Amino acid sequence: MAELAVFEQERSRLWGVAYRITGSVADADDAVQEAWLRWQAVPEGTAEHPRSYLTTVVSRICYDHLGSAHVRRETYVGSWLPEPVVTEPGADDRVTLDESVGMALLTVLERLSAAERTAFVLHDVFAVPFPEVAEVLGRTPEAVRQLASRARRRVRAEAPGRPVGRAEHRRAVEAFFAAVSEADFGSLLSVLDPDVVWTSDGGGRVLVARLPVVGREKVATFARRISERYDGGSLALVLREVNGAPGVVAVEQATGEPRAVLAFTVRDGRVTTVDAVFNPEKLAHVRVDAG
Template sequence: MAALAEFEEQRGRLWGIAYRMTGSVADADDAVQDAWLRWSRLPDGAADDPRAYLTTVISRICYDRLTSARVRREQYIGPWLPEPLVTQEGPEERAALDESVSVALLTVLERLSPTERTALILHDVFAVPFAEIAEVVGRTPDSVRQAASRARRRVRAEAPRRPVERGEHRKVVEAFSAAVMAGDFEGLLKVLDPDVIWRSDGGGKVIAARLPVLGAEKVARFAHHLLRDFHPDRMWMAMREVNGAPGVLVADDATGFAAVFAFTVDQGRIREVNAVLNPDKLSHLDLQALR
């Protein structure tokens, strides 16, 4: 059996690839487990380069999942957003946000074909050569290079511009949260970009907007409406790290309701709000540990 230690050395990287490829914590966990099962069946020394071998294995698993998931996501009720990664906030001195795992970027990646998404993530984020990616997707290296180029152009056109520094991002999100909690409509308008877009992912499980909400005034009214039933005696709102950037977690201890808000900030205003409310996508969160 192949050595467990060699697999554990690669586990974090494998999970990072799987999450970026699928946008799902559950799928990433399952993909890593599948990769381990395949690795464990190998005789000792069968893989000359464990890193390259396991990268190919996890990528093939996730590529197959992407292909089969397309139909399910096309039938999904309302906008489909990735399952958020929520932790206690990171070091304040860290100036750069993790753009490759941002909710906004992962949402754009959903609009790519499985081949384009795989090529872009593996090559641009994890520096996998095109020849190795070609083995994953069953294409030629030139075809994969072209797919990555198409994906790159689309991301440049649709993804937010390079993220602002963490301190500026946090300041804007704090102003948004304060305005929402105070019912300060004018304060909300000041912090929202005129062309802001709000996406709500309820998956048909909870009440959420099934179409994106566009424009500062509509978004401000929608945010106020969404949190009108906030009860501070049993509910709480906190700034938390959401996919590598300051975001907001709202939870109700009595009902188990939770909502995670990720933000894109540009020039001192919020350009995007991505709200995940589908309980299936938040079941991996330990709300007590995050409180």
């Protein structure tokens, strides 16, 4: 049996690879668990380079999964967003936002082919050499290089520009948070970019806009209506880290059950995109103390 401590040293990185390839917390958990089971069956000392071996294993599991995942998402009701990763607020504004795990980039990656997405994540995000990526995809290194290049061009064309600093991002999100909490429509308008886009993911389980809402006035009105729908004292808005950047979570105060998770893109001090996940299936893993 391979040394289990070696796997534990790589677990966090493997999960990061799996989440970026699949865009799903549940699928990433399953992929890492499957890799763990396969690692246990490896005779001790036979994996000369454990990190490379484990990265290949978990990536291939995720790549094989993407085909069926894309079929399911073709019949998905409304807009599809990644499952959010929610953690406690970050204390250090000097830390750079991790664009590679941001909701905006993950949504762009969803529009790539399974091979392009896997090649981009492994090579461009995790610096895996092309020969090792080729082993995952069952293609030549040159073919993989071309896949990564196409994916890179698509990401540059469709993803938001360079992320702002954490402090600027936090200020815009806090201003949004305050405006919604205080039902201050004027302040809400001032923090939204004129061309802001709000995308809601209800998965057919929650009544939300199936198409993106575009424009400052429309988004502000939509946000106000969403807030009024839940107005009654049972729901609380809390600031949390959402996919590595300041975001907002709406939770039931009595139970801490999440009702929505909002991720933001910020440019020039204003919110340019709001990605709001309402689908309860995608929030089942989220744990937040509303107190």
